[in-house]
Amino acid sequence: EIVLTQSPGTLSLSPGERATLSCRASQSVSNNYLAWFQQKPGQAPRLLIYGASTRATGIPDRFSGSGSGTDFTLTISRLEPEDFAVYYCQQYCYSPVTFGQGTRLEIK
Amino acid sequence: QVHLQESGPRLVKPSETLSLTCIVSGGSVSRYYWSWIRQPPGKRLEWIGYFSYNGDTNYNPSLKSRVTMSVDVSKNQFSLTLNSVSAADTAVYSCARGRTVGGPRGYFDYWGQGTLVTVSS
Numbered sequence: 767e768i769v770l771t772q773s774p775g776t777l778s779l780s781p782g783e784r785a786t787l788s789c790r791a792s793q794s795v796s797n798n799y800l801a802w803f804q805q806k807p808g809q810a811p812r813l814l815i816y817g818a819s820t821r822a823t824g825i826p827d828r829f830s831g832s833g834s835g836t837d838f839t840l841t842i843s844r845l846e847p848e849d850f851a852v853y854y855c856q857q858y859c860y861s862p863v864t865f866g867q868g869t870r871l872e873i874k
Numbered sequence: 875q876v877h878l879q880e881s882g883p884r885l886v887k888p889s890e891t892l893s894l895t896c897i898v899s900g901g902s903v904s905r906y907y908w909s910w911i912r913q914p915p916g917k918r919l920e921w922i923g924y925f926s927y928n929g930d931t932n933y934n935p936s937l938k939s940r941v942t943m944s945v946d947v948s949k950n951q952f953s954l955t956l957n958s959v960s961a962a963d964t965a966v967y968s969c970a971r972g973r974t975v976g977g978p979r980g981y982f983d984y985w986g987q988g989t990l991v992t993v994s995s
Contacts, residue, residue: 797975799975799979799981801981801982803982808987809987810878810968810984810985810986810987810988811968811970811982811985812985813981813982813983813984816973816981816983822983854919856919856981856982858975858979858980858981859979860979861932861977861978861979862921862934862935862936862978863921863978863979863980863981864918864921865918865919865920865921866918867918868918
């Protein structure tokens with residue numbers, strides 16, 4: 767089973783700043799089969815990125831994904847107040863699909 | 875817009891059966907792949923399994939012996955049954971629509987908000 771490790775565990779930033787979230791896989795994720803989700807309390811998770819870098823429908827272009835192999839990054843170029851949430855990565859290269867433990871993005 | 879809503883008992887006794895239903899609106903269960911995912915308190919998200927519009931099913935090996943998924947096309951909903959539960963099965967259970975890249979491998983583009991199921995006597 768592929769283990770995804772996200773860092774940092776918590777990221778404290780201010781609106782307008784740039785956020786960089788990391789997801790590292792225990793094995794190479796072929797075809798860039800990696801997705802990113804955002805989750806706010808009491809809400810359904812929201813798909814942001816799939817294929818490591820393709821934005822899902824309706825996702826603002828301040829969200830971008832990059833990386834390959836074992837190291838992937840989610841970047842939020844300029845934080846908006848609504849971006850403060852928990853972010854998860856997920857690999858779907860191998861079965862069973864697995865998730866990272868999450869990064870909490872909080873307002874500084 | 876696709877919307878998913880989980881429903882079912884919030885409290886289940888140890889050794890009994892957990893049963894949840896996911897009601898889908900804005901899309902048909904006769905298309906795509908549909909999954910259940912759970913998150914125990916303080917732990918990672920865990921994929922439970924999926925079924926597809928063509929009848930394929932696939933379950934996480936860690937739960938395979940206790941899980942069954944089914945679909946009711948007439949009601950546009952699908953269900954999860956987990957047998958012989960214990961406290962370790964206490965979790966937020968979410969249903970989701972899957973976009974497969976081959977078999978059980980895929981990402982999830984729509985999720986329900988999840989329902990906390992507690993296993994306790």
